[in-house]
Amino acid sequence: MKFAASKATTRNAAVAGLATVALLGATGCSAVNMQATTLQYAPSDGIVANVGDAQLRNIALITTDPEAEARYIGTLASASGEPLEVSITVDGTQTRFSVPGEDSLKLEDPANEQIIPSAGRPGTLVDATVEVDGVSETVGITILDGTLEEYRPFVPGGAEPSVDDHLYVTPAAEEGGH
Template sequence: MKFAASQATARKASVAGLAAVALLGATGCSAINQQATTLQYAPSDGIVAEVGDAELRNIALVTSEPDAEARYIGTLSSNSGEPLEVSITVAGTQTRFSVPAEESLILEDPANEQVIPSSGGFPGAIVDATVEVDGESETVGITILDGTLEEYREFVPGGADPATVEHLYETPAAGEGGH
């Protein structure tokens, strides 16, 4: 009788041990990895940064080819009761933006259009930019985009060339070797 009781206890202990290992396996990832929902990131193609009292939201450069003219897109916002002077320097070209107190400046708006002579890189790259606000300066990486995606084509200086993206949308006919 004593042997049967100890065997049952051993079985219960092994089942409890296996349950603990399974539970640890199911939750172990969060024990050693950062929880993804706590990460802050730019939810679009541009960058997000804060310099002084200015917020840079979805800031990017749109161009047609490497080192060509580029246009700023995104939003600059003021968290100050005073107007802000924001300057962004890319590839040696400084661009100044005047942001009204506690308001936003939307760079896609034709009235706020700013084009620089060179993006300083190629589409798909990130270039270093110096952002200065009221004497405070920070280096950030700004994304360079082109007209591959339709939503950016209207912002390409000089217009987007449709020939550069036609091949992306062609589908071969069944008789031409398609699967």
């Protein structure tokens, strides 16, 4: 009798153990890994950074060539609600921005257009020193070109119309080729 009770107890323990393993297998990833929905990230091509009281949102440089002029896009805002003077230095060229206290400064607006002599190769990051009220930080700013239609209006001197010719259907693709 004692042997039978021990056998039933062992069986119940094995079933409980298998159920626990199955439950952990189904939900274990979220128990030990960070949830992706809790990660904060820049949902666009530009960068997001906070330097002092300045909030830099979707900041990028638009150019066609490493030696060509580049234009800033994105938004600068004041976290404190007070007006700010923000300077961004890229490759020795300092650009100053006056950020209103109660509003943001949208760099895509023609009145806020800022162009620098050169930034670097599109598709890379350039180190930029951002300074606000004595606080200085180096951030990597994205360099983009006019390949994507939404950036073409901001290319200094205009975007080359053929920049995206390679993105369209070719005859081989129409015939079922790869």
